[in-house]
Amino acid sequence: MRRSDEKKRDLTALRLERKKITFNLVLFLAASFVVLLAVITAAWFANNRTVTAENAPVSVANRGFELASSGSVVRHSTYWPNADANYDNGADGSGQVYGTNETVSYKATGGTVHQVKQWLTSDNPDEAVEPGSWGSMTFYVIPKTDGDLNIRFTLDVRGFYEEDDNSLVDISTISTDSSMDPIQKLNYQDALRYLQGHVFFFETLGAPEAQTDAYYFEDPIQNGTFTYQIQNAEADKLYPVTIYWIWPATIGQLTLKDNTSHLREGIPIVKDITGSETEPTDKSKVIDIVKTNKVDIFKYGSSSADGVNDVIDASDNPTNYSHLDDWYNKADQTIGVYIDYFMVEVNATLEN
Amino acid sequence: MKNKITKVMHGKLPWIAALLLVIISITCYQTYAWFSHQKKIAELQKVKEPNQLFISAAYAEDVIYFTIPKIDVSDTTKPTKEIYPFAVAGEYVNEFTLQLAHTTNVPFTYKIYEANINTSAVQNSVEYKVGEKWTEFATLTFDQRTHPAGTMLYLTRGTEVQGQYLNETSSGSKLASNKYHEETFGEYSKTYVQDNAEPLYWQKSGITSVPDSSSWGAKPFFKTFVLEIDWTGLTEYNNKETDVIYISAYRDN
The missing domain is CATH 1.20.5 (Single alpha-helices involved in coiled-coils or other helix-helix interfaces)
Structure with a gap:
């Protein structure tokens, strides 16, 4: 009697155990399957392959691209090795510029090389930039296969100071330096923030040499990023991309909608507006950038950034203007004192 | 199992x-x-050092102490010229450019001389009481500031700084031409600017900062000058006239 009860209990317990095991096993398999599916899907998105099909009305995204530039000289080449040793000169190549008969030789990314320096046709080794300086970077995108190509460009500005032995120290690395005086550390880090706040990027040249209504650029690059699309890109052709940068000399060139107040010195960074244009205008985009980054554009001293948006909106008021001008110039002075070199880095990734 | x-x-x-x-x-x-x-392409830029020169009072004090009090041309008992001291001060530079810009309502003759600093009274000197070092220079040490605040110094004219006017209508006219109207006034038309309000620009480049740069060691410095305003030969004016003068310095190298 006892044995049968025990056996019954054992049997029930065993069945329960088996159920538990089965349940656990199923759960485990289900979870693995879900995760595996997620992983495969992610990999598929990141690793698109071209599918060619006859008479296909839709072309699938391109598999990749290289970046290249042509020229015989790299600016400040002696400083590159200690600025960032990960940057390669690039592998030699030559190819046709898309839409032309022109063949150029270039240096490009490829294989294990993912970071290359910008080459130029000529350079002035003593050249140094200051408030008011501006320039451009022209490089090539070389698609690896045919098809539509969507690239996301992200722009970064890195700051360096020079040691007595001419080596460069990347300011983004000094936060962990325990031997540096904390005030000095803050000076360098503030200077880098101001530099990043004071360098503006644009996609298109404006009319800087115009006799009337001159302005520097069009199409401000907001949040440091923009997309670049080529439809039906041809493999191995060179597609030129130019980005423009400027370190404006005065805040008025950025925030004043026009010069009716006569407060502005120099020509505006983007076209002046009357207020009747359809928004957003280049000017409103630039003013938005200034408001968004106001902590990194103005050196306030004892004032705070609170309420500064209103000051920026009314920068044609002489009192407001004198504050913004003073804060902007003080930030410029800090940049000049603490930053010795800076790097403009263009990151490119495939976008779908 | x-x-x-x-x-x-x-x-x-x-x-x-x-x-x-x-x-x-x-x-x-x-x-x-x-x-x-992900691919990257990048370029390097060098940042130019900002101008670190200031116009200060004669012994590297706050420039607020540089004053030109009212000039009374009618008092014929007094000499017809006066010297006013100031200094160019800051981080070390090898050489610098000094610029004087002034309006021409009163036809004064302006000259700039390097200043000789004496500790006892000398003829034709201007008394100068040393003040506290400018707070702007808090992080700089001037080896040249050997006299403490409160010391009375006597400044005389030294070597003349041989500059020249860049935009006189004709040599010695003491009147500015339109040459730098746009640089000064921007879009503001010449028709709204009276002839004497157009500033005259005077410059001298290549002024050495310290007598012996090789032994100076690139330390902060200040160089004292005196601005001489001369009204010899001017007759009395019944109207008050005001002129504006700007003194600026810029490093050459």
């Missing part, structure tokens, strides 16, 4: 194994994806 399987299937082991496998897979795929599709 059944017990062993039970134990293993019940334990945390299968979950840990699954989790590890998944993490490894994800990392591999993500890393591979990143490597194969």
Whole structure:
């Protein structure tokens, strides 16, 4: 009697155990399957392959691209090795510029090389930039296969100071330096923030040499990023991309909608507006950038950034203007004192 | 045997194994994806050092103490010229440019001389009481500031700074031409600017900062000058006239 009860209990317990095991096993398999599916899907998105099909009305995204530039000289080449040793000169190549008969030789990314320096046709080794300086970077995108190509460009500005032995120290690395005086550390880090706040990027040249209504650029690059699309890109052709940068000399060139107040010195960074244009205008985009980054554009001293948006909106008021001008110039002075070199880095990734 | 399987299937082991496998897979795929599709191209720029020169009072004090009090041309008992001291001060530069810009309502003759600093009264000197070093120079030490605040110094004219006017209508006219109207007034038309409000610009470049640069050691410096305003030969004016003068310095190298 006892044995049968025990056996019954054992049997029930065993069945329960088996159920538990089965349940656990199923759960485990289900979870693995879900995760595996997620992983495969992610990999598929990141690793698109071209599918060619006859008479296909839709072309699938391109598999990749290289970046290249042509020229015989790299600016400040002696400083590159200690600025960032990960940057390669690039592998030699030559190819046709898309839409032309022109063949150029270039240096490009490829294989294990993912970071290359910008080459130029000529350079002035003593050249140094200051408030008011501006320039451009022209490089090539070389698609690896045919098809539509969507690239996301992200722009970064890195700051360096020079040691007595001419080596460069990347300011983004000094936060962990325990031997540096904390005030000095803050000076360098503030200077880098101001530099990043004071360098503006644009996609298109404006009319800087115009006799009337001159302005520097069009199409401000907001949040440091923009997309670049080529439809039906041809493999191995060179597609030129130019980005423009400027370190404006005065805040008025950025925030004043026009010069009716006569407060502005120099020509505006983007076209002046009357207020009747359809928004957003280049000017409103630039003013938005200034408001968004106001902590990194103005050196306030004892004032705070609170309420500064209103000051920026009314920068044609002489009192407001004198504050913004003073804060902007003080930030410029800090940049000049603490930053010795800076790097403009263009990151490119495939976008779908 | 059944017990062993039970134990293993019940334990945390299968979950840990699954989790590890998944993490490894994800990392591999993500890393591979990143490597194969991010490229960079970059260039370097050098930043120019900002101008670190200031116009200060004669002994590197706050420029607020540089004053030109009212000039009374009618008092014929007094000499017809006066000297006013100031200094160019700051971080070391090899050479610098000094610029004087002034309006021409009163036809004064302006000259700039290097100043000789004397500790006892000398003829034709201007008395100067040393003040506290300018707070702007808090981080700079001037080896030249050998006299403490409160010392009375006597400044005389030294070597003349041989500059020249850049935009006189004709030599000695003491009137500015339109040459730098746009630089001064921008879009503001010449028709709204009275002839005497157009400033005259005077410059001298290549002024050495210290007598012996090779032994100076690139330390902060200040160089004292005196501005001489001369009204010899001017007759009395019944109207008050005001002129504006600007003194500026810029490093050459």
